[in-house]
Amino acid sequence: MSTLMQAADDRFSIPAQKAINLRTAQSHGLEIVRTIEMADVSGAVVLQTPEMQELLRAIADPNIHGIIAKEFSRLIRPENLADFYLFQAFIDTETTLYLPEGPIDFNTFEGKLIGSFKALWAGRELSQIRERIWDTKETKRRAGKFGQSKICLPYGVDYTESRGWFYKPEAERVREAFRLLASGETSYVVLSELLGVSSPGVKVILQNPVYTGWRVIDKRRDPSPSARRHTVDGRQADRPKIKRAPDEIIRVRVIEEPLVSEEEFFRVQQIIATKRQRHWKARPDYQHRFTYNSFLTCAACGEPVQTGVMRDDYYICKGKRKFRLCSSSYMRRDVLDPKLDSLFAERLTDEPFLRSLAEEMARNYDANQGAARIVRLEAELERLDAKRNRAIDTYIEGRMDKAERDSRLDAINLEIKKVREMIERHHPPVVLSAQELSALFSPFLEWKFLLRDDKHRILSTVIPEIQVADYQVKGLYLALTAGSNNETHVGTGSSRPRA
Amino acid sequence: MSSPQLSGLVEAALEISRKRAETLGQLRDALERGDKEEALVLAKQLVGLSDDQESNRVDTSVHVDAGGGRPF
Numbered sequence: 001m002s003t004l005m006q007a008a009d010d011r012f013s014i015p016a017q018k019a020i021n022l023r024t025a026q027s028h029g030l031e032i033v034r035t036i037e038m039a040d041v042s043g044a045v046v047l048q049t050p051e052m053q054e055l056l057r058a059i060a061d062p063n064i065h066g067i068i069a070k071e072f073s074r075l076i077r078p079e080n081l082a083d084f085y086l087f088q089a090f091i092d093t094e095t096t097l098y099l100p101e102g103p104i105d106f107n108t109f110e111g112k113l114i115g116s117f118k119a120l121w122a123g124r125e126l127s128q129i130r131e132r133i134w135d136t137k138e139t140k141r142r143a144g145k146f147g148q149s150k151i152c153l154p155y156g157v158d159y160t161e162s163r164g165w166f167y168k169p170e171a172e173r174v175r176e177a178f179r180l181l182a183s184g185e186t187s188y189v190v191l192s193e194l195l196g197v198s199s200p201g202v203k204v205i206l207q208n209p210v211y212t213g214w215r216v217i218d219k220r221r222d223p224s225p226s227a228r229r230h231t232v233d234g235r236q237a238d239r240p241k242i243k244r245a246p247d248e249i250i251r252v253r254v255i256e257e258p259l260v261s262e263e264e265f266f267r268v269q270q271i272i273a274t275k276r277q278r279h280w281k282a283r284p285d286y287q288h289r290f291t292y293n294s295f296l297t298c299a300a301c302g303e304p305v306q307t308g309v310m311r312d313d314y315y316i317c318k319g320k321r322k323f324r325l326c327s328s329s330y331m332r333r334d335v336l337d338p339k340l341d342s343l344f345a346e347r348l349t350d351e352p353f354l355r356s357l358a359e360e361m362a363r364n365y366d367a368n369q370g371a372a373r374i375v376r377l378e379a380e381l382e383r384l385d386a387k388r389n390r391a392i393d394t395y396i397e398g399r400m401d402k403a404e405r406d407s408r409l410d411a412i413n414l415e416i417k418k419v420r421e422m423i424e425r426h427h428p429p430v431v432l433s434a435q436e437l438s439a440l441f442s443p444f445l446e447w448k449f450l451l452r453d454d455k456h457r458i459l460s461t462v463i464p465e466i467q468v469a470d471y472q473v474k475g476l477y478l479a480l481t482a483g484s485n486n487e488t489h490v491g492t493g494s495s496r497p498r499a
Numbered sequence: 500m501s502s503p504q505l506s507g508l509v510e511a512a513l514e515i516s517r518k519r520a521e522t523l524g525q526l527r528d529a530l531e532r533g534d535k536e537e538a539l540v541l542a543k544q545l546v547g548l549s550d551d552q553e554s555n556r557v558d559t560s561v562h563v564d565a566g567g568g569r570p571f
Binding site for chain 1: 502503504505506507508509510511512513514515516517518519520544545546547549
């Protein structure tokens, strides 16, 4: 059986195949001594199954005269010539294959010819089936429809024929993950707790453009025979994904009101790329000591500046440490960090920069907060309330002990708290006050007094590139599109004149 | 036109500011309670020192013990 669904179908069910095989046995005067059943196995990977291995061992028994099958494709649908080794096993053991239309003896020329031809035909049939299915799915994809199993849907996204594509209430968690990453929370572990997926899964979710309303399909399963994969018990496994050719890439707008804007999406992609490129490691359970690690490059050779511990903490050029090519000196953390603190305290408090921040804050206040977003958040709150009630009911019915109840309720209450915070964030005060502006500016004015993690969070949003060697800051670049601080500052000094 | 870079920075700054205001409130409560130990921990946080972080520089020549488990 190719699938368990087929096994339940009357026409091709195992009982139906058994009945046909019994008739074949009777017509040739054979006695069936052993039956081997395989379900959820395609004819293409049947050779890898333990059942087929058992069959190969069985036909080595001289008392076994032949094998009965409903049709040739039940035995194999060869995708490559290596699959033909089964025929050699039939020849070596002098086994005959009995089909309803007649026996095939592989020890004869006619048997070899007919067997090989039938095998090739079965393989061709499989290719045609695949091509037809692929064409149908591609047509659907290009039309902005969905032609796969629900398990293939992105996190927080659903599709129905009547409604098309839409975001589910839990998609708001994805929005929150985008917001957190863009605001300097670069730990995938923290984001994975928010989304309830693995850390690598977070990156996959945040890189999916479906949250900007676009469905982009730029990969496909490798259709080549060599890409065939199977599980340990011979069942079909996923083929690896390969990039599509440029003319095969599908881009369709599927949701009109996006979850995140394209600007926000690309900003997050930039952070993800920088995180990978500069090896940002953000482990919430580890206390970091270096404030500017992963933002420094050597002004002498251009290699990244790494951190090291040799009795004390040092910043060290990779070119010196690893390749022994750079002549720059080691820089003590407790000397360089305060120097960079002074530089940033000055750069992040100049008037144009603070003005651009205030303007951005005012824009956020004026922006339409999105009625659909509020509806989704409230639906998510309702879902969590229902989940909490179900947990309480389960406890009252005696199907859960007190400890498990408390643990589940704690987890649900935490989720409810997070969703409520998200709702509150969508309802800010109507007027931007001096007190709020003061709150906005204070971290920059108090830069030297911030904890290392808070400084690092702000640095992660501006993604600075600092060129330094021998305690001299030669350049500073901030990846900001507004304000006056997005220029590369070159010079031996560590500061520039105030505006 | 809103800038995602600045928007993220605003979010981060407001979050940090809120946390610092909370810590300041806790410091005030601790001082009112007369809990000097707690007040010291919170005050250190407000000036950028984590609780177990050294607040003074130590010359490497006298900083022998700290090097015990380190590579050099």
